[in-house]
Amino acid sequence: MLLRIQQIIYCHKLTIILTKWRNTARHKSKKKEDELILKHELQLKKWKNRLILKRPAAEESNFPERSSSEVFLVDETLKCDISLLPERAILQIFFYLSLKDVIICGQVNHAWMLMTQLNSLWNAIDFSSVKNVIPDKYIVSTLQRWRLNVLRLNFRGCLLRPKTFRSLSPLKQLTVLNLANCVRIGDMGLKQFLDGPASMRIGELNLSNCVRLSDASVMKLSERCPNLNYLSLRNCEHLTAQGIGYIVNIFSLVSIDLSGTDISNEGLNVLSRHKKLKELSVSECYRITDDGIQAFCKSSLILEHLDVSYCSQLSDMIIKALAIYCINLTSLSIAGCPKITDSAMEMLSAKCHYLHILDISGCVLLTDQILEDLQIGCKQLRILKMQYCTNISKKAAQRMSSKVQQQEYNTNDPPRWFGYDREGNPVTELDNITSSKGALELTVKKSTYSSEDQAA
Known part of the structure; x- marks a missing residue:
């Protein structure tokens, strides 16, 4: 009877330990995901700020005032920079392109050139x-x-x-x-x-x-x-x-x-x-x-x-x-x-x-x-x-x-x-x-x- 009680206590102890370990692992994983998302958001924000600063003031005077819908479309376009995506997503996009298209993409700018040089893309x-x-x-x-x-x-x-x-x-x-x-x-x-x-x-x-x-x-x-x-x-x-x-x-x-x-x-x-x-x-x-x-x-x-x-x-x-x-x-x-x-x-x-x-x-x-x-x-x-x-x-x-x-x-x-x-x-x-x-x-x-x- 005493042995049975010891076994129950031991199993209960193991359950508590495993529960704590699982919660700790989940917390660390969520924290890592949050940090990664925050990192991408900061990169995107820096890129947008840099793009706004580089935009010449004279360019705005040459064009008529845009409607709110046009401004929304421009803002949406600025957000679409595939170089900020994870490597796996970038590879999935480039796999749909022919060799000729990949070569052309590598000539767009430095960021695109780096994307076309991913090792897995050339498997x-x-x-x-x-x-x-x-x-x-x-x-x-x-x-x-x-x-x-x-x-x-x-x-x-x-x-x-x-x-x-x-x-x-x-x-x-x-x-x-x-x-x-x-x-x-x-x-x-x-x-x-x-x-x-x-x-x-x-x-x-x-x-x-x-x-x-x-x-x-x-x-x-x-x-x-x-x-x-x-x-x-x-x-x-x-x-x-x-x-x-x-x-x-x-x-x-x-x-x-x-x-x-x-x-x-x-x-x-x-x-x-x-x-x-x-x-x-x-x-x-x-x-x-x-x-x-x-x-x-x-x-x-x-x-x-x-x-x-x-x-x-x-x-x-x-x-x-x-x-x-x-x-x-x-x-x-x-x-x-x-x-x-x-x-x-x-x-x-x-x-x-x-x-x-x-x-x-x-x-x-x-x-x-x-x-x-x-x-x-x-x-x-x-x-x-x-x-x-x-x-x-x-x-x-x-x-x-x-x-x-x-x-x-x-x-x-x-x-x-x-x-x-x-x-x-x-x-x-x-x-x-x-x-x-x-x-x-x-x-x-x-x-x-x-x-x-x-x-x-």
Whole structure:
């Protein structure tokens, strides 16, 4: 009994101590906030007084007497000095500006120049927005100055010279690099970057449309990028099965984009040895077949995203393979695959319950039945795209729109570049020529009518 009383007294004592400590901490925190607000108010007051003293007396005589509303607007304007805001708020404002705008802001006055030199502001630099304006000399000097702060770089579409590309090498903190559409980059140029310390921390690398790159660059990536998670080699035409073999050696890789490349079933079989890939894009890869996709799915049980759009040679077999082996699938694009039918999609709906994004645009054999299956099996579906689905009725699409957050739908005929008509039959070159001729005649008629109207 005595021990119990001692425990109660001890707990009560601890409660009193903690209450006092909490009140003291709150008081100190409030006092600190009040001091900070007072400091900003004093700075604002000094700035306004200094501005009033500098205003020449002659300026007032040159203007007529202002109304009370005008005086109020002027006073409100004087209060808006963002240099007096906290650093976090200033950064939030400048993050909305392009690189060109930030440079212009730094030329306003000394206070604005100091704001544009905040280290956090240069964590991400987008040179793509000023690729036709800014010279290479400025790019090099900017990267040299902020080399310890740069985390993300965007050079999309920039025509980089070898000397400029070499300046990326010392960026030790760089984690994201976008070189998409940099058509001048070759194996030697990429090697200069990869030989530097920046390659060791790089996590995302976009090399889309860098058409000069070959297997040598992929080999270098496997040697120098141990932390690479995302890699895009879209439309890198010189990539072969040997290069795919080097990709397998990038053990940290979870996402790969090989769309528009010359990859074949052999390459997919090699890639299936990776075992850790969660995202694969092989859109517009015309050499792969059902067998290649099936072999990859068997070894990629953790696959979450697959894009095989515009591979018109693929059939129901790949959908069945996904339903059997890749039940964790969350995103699937089979747009432009005219051989996919309701029976395969029914199997997918019954197995892949975590599907969030589905693109079936151009799957002309699918009917209203697929929407019923999706409603039953894929209750987590959020985005559904079904453009050019000629056999799905408008009524069924309207019912489905209430089940998803975003939906795209029409029953138009597939465009000619899809390579097939509304029934899934291949479009011959003669059809394309006839179609082009008809469009040309229509254009001529329209232009003729327009000129006659003008003449009238």
